[in-house]
Amino acid sequence: MTASDPVIRLENVYTAYEGADRPTLTDISLSIGRGEFVVIGGPNGAGKTTLLETINGMLHITHGKAVVCGQDVRGDGVQVRCRVGYLLQNFAFDPLTPFTVEEVVLMGRYGTIGLFRKPRTEDYEAVKKSLHLLGIEDLAARPIGQLSGGQQQKVLMAQNLARNPEVLLLDEPFSNLDMFAREEINRLLARLVGSGITVLIVSHAFDDLPDRPVRVVVMQEGKIVVSRECPPKEVEQIVRNAGKGPSHA
Amino acid sequence: MLEFIIPNNIVCHAVEAMLFASVACAVLSVIITQVQISSIGFTMAHAAFAGAAVGMFLSLNPTVCSIVAGVAVAFLIGPLSDRARLSPDTSLGLLFGICMAVAIFFIAYMQTLGQGFSAMGLLFGDVISLYREEIYLLAVICIVAIAFIVVLYKEITAIIFDKRIAESVGIRVKPVYYAMLFVIALTVALCLPIIGGLLLYVWLVTPAAIALQFCNRLSTMFVVAPTVAAVISISGALVGLEYSLPVAPLTAVLFSAVFIAAVLLSPRRRVTFRKI
Numbered sequence A: 001m002t003a004s005d006p007v008i009r010l011e012n013v014y015t016a017y018e019g020a021d022r023p024t025l026t027d028i029s030l031s032i033g034r035g036e037f038v039v040i041g042g043p044n045g046a047g048k049t050t051l052l053e054t055i056n057g058m059l060h061i062t063h064g065k066a067v068v069c070g071q072d073v074r075g076d077g078v079q080v081r082c083r084v085g086y087l088l089q090n091f092a093f094d095p096l097t098p099f100t101v102e103e104v105v106l107m108g109r110y111g112t113i114g115l116f117r118k119p120r121t122e123d124y125e126a127v128k129k130s131l132h133l134l135g136i137e138d139l140a141a142r143p144i145g146q147l148s149g150g151q152q153q154k155v156l157m158a159q160n161l162a163r164n165p166e167v168l169l170l171d172e173p174f175s176n177l178d179m180f181a182r183e184e185i186n187r188l189l190a191r192l193v194g195s196g197i198t199v200l201i202v203s204h205a206f207d208d209l210p211d212r213p214v215r216v217v218v219m220q221e222g223k224i225v226v227s228r229e230c231p232p233k234e235v236e237q238i239v240r241n242a243g244k245g246p247s248h249a
Numbered sequence B: 001m002l003e004f005i006i007p008n009n010i011v012c013h014a015v016e017a018m019l020f021a022s023v024a025c026a027v028l029s030v031i032i033t034q035v036q037i038s039s040i041g042f043t044m045a046h047a048a049f050a051g052a053a054v055g056m057f058l059s060l061n062p063t064v065c066s067i068v069a070g071v072a073v074a075f076l077i078g079p080l081s082d083r084a085r086l087s088p089d090t091s092l093g094l095l096f097g098i099c100m101a102v103a104i105f106f107i108a109y110m111q112t113l114g115q116g117f118s119a120m121g122l123l124f125g126d127v128i129s130l131y132r133e134e135i136y137l138l139a140v141i142c143i144v145a146i147a148f149i150v151v152l153y154k155e156i157t158a159i160i161f162d163k164r165i166a167e168s169v170g171i172r173v174k175p176v177y178y179a180m181l182f183v184i185a186l187t188v189a190l191c192l193p194i195i196g197g198l199l200l201y202v203w204l205v206t207p208a209a210i211a212l213q214f215c216n217r218l219s220t221m222f223v224v225a226p227t228v229a230a231v232i233s234i235s236g237a238l239v240g241l242e243y244s245l246p247v248a249p250l251t252a253v254l255f256s257a258v259f260i261a262a263v264l265l266s267p268r269r270r271v272t273f274r275k276i
């Protein structure tokens, strides 16, 4: 793989949920380069979450070709997931969840550490570093269930950064964050993108995107209806216009 | 193995059996309660019970039959829910009913044939008439259960945390999950003869429930649950044999008493009260 190869390449991909009689995503083609910042928009139920889980191989691809970080997603999704961070949508933990913040963040490296191996110094160092990146070092020893929703979201973000991912898939990462935290995370994302990490973010709020060209992808009814580069301030308009498009007429 | 402390052979064997069975069940009870698969554990215990009853009736090895039945149930739940369009909860309810029906039918039938005595052991457990090999086997399964948790600690704790997050960080969730069910099925089948099909479930849930009252870390729970279970089970065996009381039922009652005491004394509960 050379540097110019796309880090995510989907060709005519169909994805189906287990037990469903027809695919949820149909005929998806998408090519994303290293260090791109991708904003995914579209109405509820359009297939945004499904697209992210197709990319990291958590869902069954019935047709088509999917290559992420040079790995065939249909071959071994586990290899892909070790190199791709995925922040799940709407997560909240019960107050009695028996895990501390530090344990949760370390868990982000479990796949890369591999079966039958124990975490080593470098793993704990990566945990420290990503707690620091999110400014939550002081929460390290706290049980995750006793944190606020926004703090929990930051912990899961730190979990994903802990394995130094090449690609970050973020499903509505701002839903529980206050405006300061949002700005903070956005600055962090801009920095990550600057260092060559590819970020795909599903969001309904487009106001504080990083100040650089982004690619906007709009989904509707399991298809990609728009995929193009634009300045950040045009994203909202493009998503809006796509919503008024022919499929709603 | 413990003859040097307990000279009486019968008592010694009973204590050994209860020790190994309770430790194996207790470490697994942490998984069962935390992954929230207690209804699977429950159904597997009864499947093992039915398997043993059928095995006994057909003069096959009851232990092998209960292993087969327990494992079969673990692997049937998924497909059954899909095929019959039932929720996993409903299919477990169904399987549980079927297992009980089969077990009770064969036990009742054996009673009419005059083989009732050994069948009663399946219901309430029997710590007295154990073969030495059975105790060795219990020691082995105890080690297997502990080794399983030690070796796959990362994977198991991640699955306990959340199955989908475990998958997203690159853990092979399905094989580990099925290995979990397999070890539970093995343990259940081997502990069945001494604890009995009706009470086994107490050993598979109560130790973790007691530990949960005092621990807020998973690692401490994995230590506290088997320790508490071992103390209660050994006390049950010693007291039961000394005063000629049925050992497994007595121990089950002790477990419940300790659980109630734990809930009343729990520091975690006081925290909740203070918050309100």
Ligand SMILES: Nc1ncnc2c1ncn2[C@@H]1O[C@H](COP(=O)(O)OP(=O)(O)OP(=O)(O)O)[C@@H](O)[C@H]1O
Pocket (backbone or CB within 6 Å): A017, A018, A020, A024, A042, A043, A044, A045, A046, A047, A048, A049, A050, A051, A089
């Ligand atoms: N587990 C599932 N099993 C079957 N179908 C599902 C499942 N999850 C989602 N779907 C279907 O797939 C379609 C796309 O869902 P998806 O969750 O990807 O939407 P989304 O764009 O992320 O929506 P939202 O903005 O509400 O998060 C929906 O029509 C939904 O009904």
Ligand SMILES: [Mg+2]
Pocket (backbone or CB within 6 Å): A048, A049, A050, A089, A171
């Ligand atoms: Mg979604």
